[in-house]
Amino acid sequence: MGVNLRDILIVENTTIQRFAGQIMLVDSHNILYQFLSSIRQADGTLLRDSRNRVTSHLNGLFYRTLNLMGEGLTLAFVFDGSPHRLKHQTLRARMAVKEKAKEEWKVALEKGDMERARSKARQTSRLTKEMLDEARHLLRLMGLPYVQAPSEGEAQASHMNRKGDAYAVVSQDFDSILFGAKYVARNLALSGRRKLPDKRVWVNAPPEMIDARQSLENLGLTRGQMVDVALLIGTDFNPGIKRIGPKTALKLIRKHGDIEAVLEAKGLEIPELEELRGIFLCPQVTDDYTLRWGDMDGEGMIEFLCEEHDFSRGRIERELDKYTIRQSKRAQKTLDSFFG
DNA sequence: CATTCCCA
């Protein structure tokens, strides 16, 4: 997913508290997808309510969001619009992977291999329109604003970040750097525990931040050149060029200046090059939004989560209390700092 | 993923 730019960007470890008091724009699709793939039972099945509706995404969104708010982060969310024409190939490929994983999940279950079952189940994750509607509903109850992107959510979030409407974009993907975000925050989870792929080892994944300007200056590239590097490697919108990874792509763009020169020198071609560049450099975004934070509707949340989706009332009330207490402690701290 | 449970 996204472009593999990790190896060439400067990714620095940080803390949640680092972002206290800042407006953070969350890539909703990215975060919800993570919840959907990770909040599962041992055999890989999703959490569901008594009417068989999936609740894993709400579970994750509720706890994660409340926790981050409790740490003083000001959250706003961006939802994807319709995908770009050139993304369809990737989306189809992903769908095929999911179908295959579904079968492998079933096989693993029959063999009693729970480890593999869970891992395959994760790969079948698919965000439905209903899940997205429910997520937006929960956000409304939490008093958090969300923006509907015309197309790519990451493009919209990066645009807003660039304009100064938010401090950073929250996403696991590195694409936001290409879309022009100033800062990208990753692993914004409280526990920071992440499973190593294909291993049964859990490692601590600390929050990370990428400073776009710092990374670009360090590489001696403009954002346009960075986009060219990405297009050589391959993005969600193009397959890239065989045997060219981050390191080689970087070397080539440095040597030749831009992708045209690279392709010329290598006798290669990338179809719809200008269109591809435009996706990142002149992205389809909107300025027709307002970020407006409201009060949390505790009663509404209990109604929605507990009565509607079977969450335990006591559990939700306890979390809301904890949040309130943390908030008042933060407020007290702020007051204290004013009076020395 | 985040919390709770449970036992050393």
Next chain:
DNA sequence: TGGGAATGG
């Protein structure tokens, strides 16, 4: 007390 296992819906 605390960290792995179980649970959540």
